[in-house]
Amino acid sequence: MLDYDKEADRYDATRGGEPRAAAAADAVLALVPSAARSLLDLACGTGIVTRRLVAGRPGLRATGTDAAYGMARRAAARLPGSVVLADCRRLPFPNGSFDAVSAIWLLHLLGDAGPVVAEAARVLRPGGVFVTTVDKAAAHHVGSDIDALAAPYRAERATDEAERVTAYAAERGLLRSGTARFRGHGQGRTPRRVAHHIRAGELYAAGGPRLADRIEALPDPDVPRQEPEFTLRAFRKS
Numbered sequence: 001m002l003d004y005d006k007e008a009d010r011y012d013a014t015r016g017g018e019p020r021a022a023a024a025a026d027a028v029l030a031l032v033p034s035a036a037r038s039l040l041d042l043a044c045g046t047g048i049v050t051r052r053l054v055a056g057r058p059g060l061r062a063t064g065t066d067a068a069y070g071m072a073r074r075a076a077a078r079l080p081g082s083v084v085l086a087d088c089r090r091l092p093f094p095n096g097s098f099d100a101v102s103a104i105w106l107l108h109l110l111g112d113a114g115p116v117v118a119e120a121a122r123v124l125r126p127g128g129v130f131v132t133t134v135d136k137a138a139a140h141h142v143g144s145d146i147d148a149l150a151a152p153y154r155a156e157r158a159t160d161e162a163e164r165v166t167a168y169a170a171e172r173g174l175l176r177s178g179t180a181r182f183r184g185h186g187q188g189r190t191p192r193r194v195a196h197h198i199r200a201g202e203l204y205a206a207g208g209p210r211l212a213d214r215i216e217a218l219p220d221p222d223v224p225r226q227e228p229e230f231t232l233r234a235f236r237k238s
Contacts, residue, residue: 025052047075121172174235188224
């Protein structure tokens with residue numbers, strides 16, 4: 001897993017920057033009720049999306065949390081007084097504190113997404129909405145030549161698999177209430193980058209160096225393939 005303290009200063013530039021943040025924020029807000037006045041953004045990173053959530057919905061007050069000091073420091077510069085250093089599995093907020101909770105590109109990083117969904121449900125008010133990305137890895141399966149070689153080595157189930165997250169939500173009284181999608185920006189995978197991640201043990205571990213070599217040998221190894229389309233699911237607290 002990345003060291004997010006070290007990545008903080010260059011994170012936005014390598015993750016689609018403002019265009020991706022704008023697309024993500026617009027999609028989240030499409031699922032957040034217009035009456036919502038408080039939102040908690042879990043693992044807010046540099047705050048680039050959180051800031052746009054506030055800008056895109058007058059009257060909405062957003063609080064960001066992140067467990068990495070480097071990320072929280074960057075976010076605090078964008079959202080002074082509204083960022084808390086915290087583990088999203090043990091949030092420092094009372095029950096029923098927020099009208100909405102968002103978790104963008106978080107659940108796929110966890111060994112078990114259940115505790116985060118449970119905490120989101122706990123801090124939501126009745127009628128509040130939890131919005132999260134699901135199936136992040138699958139979003140990068142765009143039918144490219146990279147995907148054709150890697151398909152036999154994909155993990156069977158991801159921690160942010162949509163139906164798995166939906167089951168966790170249902171256990172906590174969160175009922176599915178909507179879906180939205182948005183396009184990534186600057187996120188199309190290149191053969192050389194994918195090969196690097198395979199050799200580092202971060203992707204398709206079963207394929208090993210042989211798969212990395214085959215992917216890196218594809219034509220145009222530094223040309224990005226199609227951009228991913230990310231999926232959001234929303235769940236309302238009963």
